[in-house]
Amino acid sequence: MPGALSPYTVLEMGDHHCVAVLGMLLADQGANVIKIEPTSGDPLRGTPVFSVWNRGKQSVTADPGADDDVDRLNSLLSDADVVIESFYSGENPFDVHRSGHQAIHVTLPGFGPGHPDHGVRGSEIVVSSAAGVYVDRSPGNTEGTSFIALPYASIFAAMVAAPAIAAALFHRERTGRSQNVVVPLYDAMFTAMGANIVRRPDVPGPAALSPAIGRFYRCADGRWINLNASYERSLRPLLEAMGRPEWYDALTDDRLNQNAEECEEWAARFREPWLERTAPEWENLMAETGVPLTMCRTLQEWMETEHARESGAILDIDDPFYGPMRQVGVQVKLSDTPGGTSNPAPTLGQHNETLLNVGGR
Amino acid sequence: MAGALDGIRVLDLCIILAGPTCGRTLAEYGADVIKIDPEHRRPALSPWLDVGRGKRSICLDIKKERGLEAFYKLADTADVLLQGFRKGVAERLGIGYEQLSERNPGIVYASINAFGRDGPWSMRPGFDQNAQAATGMQLRNGGDGEPGPPPYTFNDYGTGIMAAYGVMLALLERERTGVGQQVSTSLALTASTFSSEYMVDYDGHEPSEVSGPEAKGISPLSRLYRTSDGWLALSADQDGDRQRLTNLEPFRALSDPADQSELETIFASRATSDWVSMLREAGIPAAANRTLDDIRSDHHAREAGLIVSQSHPAFGEIEHGGIAPRMSVTPVRAGTSPVFGGDTADILSELGYSDAEIESMRAAGVIPQSDGLPLR
Numbered sequence: 001m002p003g004a005l006s007p008y009t010v011l012e013m014g015d016h017h018c019v020a021v022l023g024m025l026l027a028d029q030g031a032n033v034i035k036i037e038p039t040s041g042d043p044l045r046g047t048p049v050f051s052v053w054n055r056g057k058q059s060v061t062a063d064p065g066a067d068d069d070v071d072r073l074n075s076l077l078s079d080a081d082v083v084i085e086s087f088y089s090g091e092n093p094f095d096v097h098r099s100g101h102q103a104i105h106v107t108l109p110g111f112g113p114g115h116p117d118h119g120v121r122g123s124e125i126v127v128s129s130a131a132g133v134y135v136d137r138s139p140g141n142t143e144g145t146s147f148i149a150l151p152y153a154s155i156f157a158a159m160v161a162a163p164a165i166a167a168a169l170f171h172r173e174r175t176g177r178s179q180n181v182v183v184p185l186y187d188a189m190f191t192a193m194g195a196n197i198v199r200r201p202d203v204p205g206p207a208a209l210s211p212a213i214g215r216f217y218r219c220a221d222g223r224w225i226n227l228n229a230s231y232e233r234s235l236r237p238l239l240e241a242m243g244r245p246e247w248y249d250a251l252t253d254d255r256l257n258q259n260a261e262e263c264e265e266w267a268a269r270f271r272e273p274w275l276e277r278t279a280p281e282w283e284n285l286m287a288e289t290g291v292p293l294t295m296c297r298t299l300q301e302w303m304e305t306e307h308a309r310e311s312g313a314i315l316d317i318d319d320p321f322y323g324p325m326r327q328v329g330v331q332v333k334l335s336d337t338p339g340g341t342s343n344p345a346p347t348l349g350q351h352n353e354t355l356l357n358v359g360g361r
Numbered sequence: 362m363a364g365a366l367d368g369i370r371v372l373d374l375c376i377i378l379a380g381p382t383c384g385r386t387l388a389e390y391g392a393d394v395i396k397i398d399p400e401h402r403r404p405a406l407s408p409w410l411d412v413g414r415g416k417r418s419i420c421l422d423i424k425k426e427r428g429l430e431a432f433y434k435l436a437d438t439a440d441v442l443l444q445g446f447r448k449g450v451a452e453r454l455g456i457g458y459e460q461l462s463e464r465n466p467g468i469v470y471a472s473i474n475a476f477g478r479d480g481p482w483s484m485r486p487g488f489d490q491n492a493q494a495a496t497g498m499q500l501r502n503g504g505d506g507e508p509g510p511p512p513y514t515f516n517d518y519g520t521g522i523m524a525a526y527g528v529m530l531a532l533l534e535r536e537r538t539g540v541g542q543q544v545s546t547s548l549a550l551t552a553s554t555f556s557s558e559y560m561v562d563y564d565g566h567e568p569s570e571v572s573g574p575e576a577k578g579i580s581p582l583s584r585l586y587r588t589s590d591g592w593l594a595l596s597a598d599q600d601g602d603r604q605r606l607t608n609l610e611p612f613r614a615l616s617d618p619a620d621q622s623e624l625e626t627i628f629a630s631r632a633t634s635d636w637v638s639m640l641r642e643a644g645i646p647a648a649a650n651r652t653l654d655d656i657r658s659d660h661h662a663r664e665a666g667l668i669v670s671q672s673h674p675a676f677g678e679i680e681h682g683g684i685a686p687r688m689s690v691t692p693v694r695a696g697t698s699p700v701f702g703g704d705t706a707d708i709l710s711e712l713g714y715s716d717a718e719i720e721s722m723r724a725a726g727v728i729p730q731s732d733g734l735p736l737r
Contacts, residue, residue: 145650163522190683226494
């Protein structure tokens with residue numbers, strides 16, 4: 001079935017990961033996304049993630065130094081509804097027109113205009129480092145800052161840009177007016193920091209972490225569970241399932257939340273009961289009692305769950321390079337315009353002939 | 362200037378972070394967002410100051426007949442409803458999609474929860490951390506030791522923003538068809554999107570990714586290095602970077618510019634700021650690895666509106682984050698957080714309730730005794 005963005009054509013230009021992810025979020029909702037690639041191809045070509053982030057798109061190649069290519073690109077642009085671009089260099093090598101048409105222009109620089117680092121290549125590691133993503137997670141904080149492999153900054157910026165595009169299209173539908181949108185990756189991270197940034201200087205933050213919230217406990221099989229019994233309504237069934245209902249009064253005493261030492265003593269007491277069952281047993285038991293507890297899985301284990309498949313977190317695509325491939329599913333589901341895709345990522349220049357009328361390269 | 366969603370009314374029944382982030386995002390784009398809570402469900406102050414911004418707040422007990430009646434009147438005027446209940450709860454309360462769309466066919470109805478509306482875990486409750494646990498985010502950070510959450514609640518905020526995206530797409534579609542539809546997303550779907558680079562499987566695939574607290578980067582030229590006074594992020598893995606690096610005096614003697622051990626020794630010899638200056642001057646991206654305290658003290662973040670200080674009429678001096686998108690025609694707006702329940706009487710008056718009816722509702726416990734309730 002068509003997606004809500006089916007009437008729209010998006011031109012995607014750039015080598016930054018964020019623009020490929022943004023293109024995927026738009027294509028998954030039905031947009032006709034045309035990926036403009038250098039004749040050498042996107043740098044991610046040949047890697048599995050290229051097949052994920054570029055599924056459902058069309059590929060056109062163009063040489064920034066060739067006038068004919070730039071003319072054809074501008075011709076494509078004149079028919080586009082949205083242009084999304086993000087280059088590591090910060091500069092779009094193509095001399096494309098930015099006015100005189102109805103396209104919404106969206107750029108995602110690493111650091112925005114006015115930032116002291118504007119112009120610095122905003123790679124994932126640079127932006128994430130500047131935005132406080134890499135903290136010391138080593139035991140006792142002895143090893144220094146820890147890298148995280150997930151490209152949070154790039155993907156988060158793409159997420160932030162997607163509703164901005166939808167809003168701009170909505171406004172254009174109503175008024176006929178187009179506009180420019182800028183979503184710097186670094187700025188987007190302040191949305192992710194969220195409540196961490198909020199401060200009331202006259203009010204101290206919570207002094208202690210409850211033993212039942214945001215804690216990890218090891219189970220009989222050596223595996224870990226994550227526990228988030230944030231509400232009193234889940235605390236009582238939790239303690240009953242743990243065989244420790246007598247702990248309820250002490251754990252709901254407001255004074256406990258102000259006493260970090262006592263909370264840690266309770267956390268030490270909490271470690272014992274979990275050793276009585278395996279992590280899957282605890283997870284199933286707590287699912288029945290409505291307690292937010294989840295076994296810590298690997299990503300591969302998540303992909304193997306029945307739930308990941310049935311909930312649509314995974315979809316199957318027949319990729320021309322990798323063959324039958326399982327990938328992340330569609331992030332947002334609309335009941336009447338579900339979008340989604342069964343089309344794989346395009347081969348390099350696959351749509352030159354149809355879109356540029358110049359034959360495949 | 363008007364926002365892109367000016368004229369759109371949103372009812373927000375969500376709690377914690379993810380769902381309310383959806384409402385806040387819609388408010389940033391200009392929607393009139395009304396947060397609806399029962400009097401007893403008072404949120405913590407920090408999340409309220411963060412994701413309550415730009416909304417109005419009404420306390421209404423929709424489990425009481427007159428409360429539900431008032432809710433229906435509001436829903437009849439609304440374009441969007443946001444809810445984060447577990448599957449089946451909204452229907453039991455009489456506010457499911459079928460029930461509301463029968464009254465208001467144009468309504469866009471968004472459901473946001475932990476594990477989605479389909480699949481065997483759809484009834485499981487959960488928070489950001491549960492989605493992290495389920496999808497590998499925590500084991501990845503923990504390595505062989507105790508799992509670890511990422512530093513920020515990316516799933517919460519990402520889910521709210523993606524739900525807002527879905528709502529706007531449904532509104533866009535409604536412009537063409539005149540009818541609303543259901544929108545759904547979940548924390549687990551967002552966690553999967555963040556994991557999408559590694560969330561693949563195909564014949565012959567061998568999973569491999571950098572993990573554990575000792576991880577420092579994906580390669581010697583895209584990595585964190587300890588300096589004499591902190592940590593530096595080096596990003597020298599693009600065309601020409603190796604040459605630019607070895608043109609610099611400290612690296613000239615390197616036979617291999619990607620020799621991690623040699624690079625560790627060299628970077629440990631100077632301060633982070635020296636390296637950042639030198640590398641950037643040479644066109645090589647680099648950044649000081651910063652903590653949240655570093656970011657808080659960054660005057661640019663305040664000048665650029667990424668950290669906003671304000672004197673709130675009810676909560677005193679507060680700080681919160683700013684908004685990223687810069688829209689040339691329909692600028693986004695940050696707004697302030699309402700007082701919890703502070704708009705109750707005003708909103709009921711807008712619906713046509715008289716002062717006497719409002720007082721009667723107070724007496725019946727449908728709304729609080731007074732507007733504006735304290736938060737912890």
